[in-house]
Amino acid sequence: MTTKTAISDDAAHLLVVDDDTRIRALLNRYLMEKGFRVTVAAEGAEARRKLEGLDFDLIIMDVMMPGESGIVLTSSLRAIKNIPIIMLTALAEADARIAGLEAGADDYLPKPFDPRELVLRINNILRRNAPADSPKIEQVMFGPYTFSLTRKELKRASELIRLTDREQEIMLLFAKRAGDTIPRHELIGSDAEVGERTIDVQINRLRRKIEDDPANPIWLQTVRGIGYRLSID
Numbered sequence: 001m002t003t004k005t006a007i008s009d010d011a012a013h014l015l016v017v018d019d020d021t022r023i024r025a026l027l028n029r030y031l032m033e034k035g036f037r038v039t040v041a042a043e044g045a046e047a048r049r050k051l052e053g054l055d056f057d058l059i060i061m062d063v064m065m066p067g068e069s070g071i072v073l074t075s076s077l078r079a080i081k082n083i084p085i086i087m088l089t090a091l092a093e094a095d096a097r098i099a100g101l102e103a104g105a106d107d108y109l110p111k112p113f114d115p116r117e118l119v120l121r122i123n124n125i126l127r128r129n130a131p132a133d134s135p136k137i138e139q140v141m142f143g144p145y146t147f148s149l150t151r152k153e154l155k156r157a158s159e160l161i162r163l164t165d166r167e168q169e170i171m172l173l174f175a176k177r178a179g180d181t182i183p184r185h186e187l188i189g190s191d192a193e194v195g196e197r198t199i200d201v202q203i204n205r206l207r208r209k210i211e212d213d214p215a216n217p218i219w220l221q222t223v224r225g226i227g228y229r230l231s232i233d
Helices: 021-033 044-053 070-078 094-103 115-129 165-176 184-188 196-210
Strands: 013-017 037-041 058-062 085-089 107-110 139-142 145-148 153-156 159-161 181-183 220-223 227-230
Touching: 013 021, 013 044, 021 037, 021 115, 037 044, 044 070, 058 070, 058 115, 070 085, 070 094, 085 094, 085 115, 094 107, 107 115, 115 181, 145 165, 153 196, 165 184, 165 196, 165 227, 181 184, 184 196, 184 227, 196 220
Parallel strands: 013 037, 013 058, 058 085, 085 107
Antiparallel strands: 139 145, 145 153, 153 159, 181 227, 220 227
16 A cells, blocks of 8 residues: 655645656656655646646756757746746756756756755755744854854864864855755855865865764765765754
8 A cells, every 4th residue: 555645735836847757757756755745747838837827936847848948948937937946957068057047047957866866956945045034043063063153163162173264164054054965066156166076175174173083974974975964963
């Protein structure tokens, strides 16, 4: 017997637009299992009809579709709606990805992809777009460490641990989203000269400053194939 996941009425509503029947079915099932409400469309015209009658919190859009492409549809929607869009693309060329971002996409994910990474990106975008009504966090504590978000200072008890400017920025991002997995591309940010290998080196340097055994980290944990997380448990 198959057990269906109960989905809350106030769960985020996602629109998946992809002409590949297999991918639509896979994403529909997987995202519903993760607690999202999901509506699917096979091409641009169907997506427009769904958008006329329903409200969505985020759109997952394939680039290559018959008729209206995902890039054209994204550009058109940006003129009338402010819904976050993640583009899925099988095109490896940087120009194709840049075209999607220039059209107004908030993020892109190359095919084939791990559905877990898609969920992480969805949650990160929804979190950034959530109303800022929660109290501002000034510091995060993990084990014997305290990181001040306002001063970008890391202390072990009363001892100040020296961080480089780049290490401060990385710790600030971890502290703002403590416990969440942060993909490598977000740690890279807008600095085109920083690659994933450089991020790995910077994380290892941070580990040497805060981990008793950097080879078996407790606080800065690797999430294989995706990125890193700051554990505050």
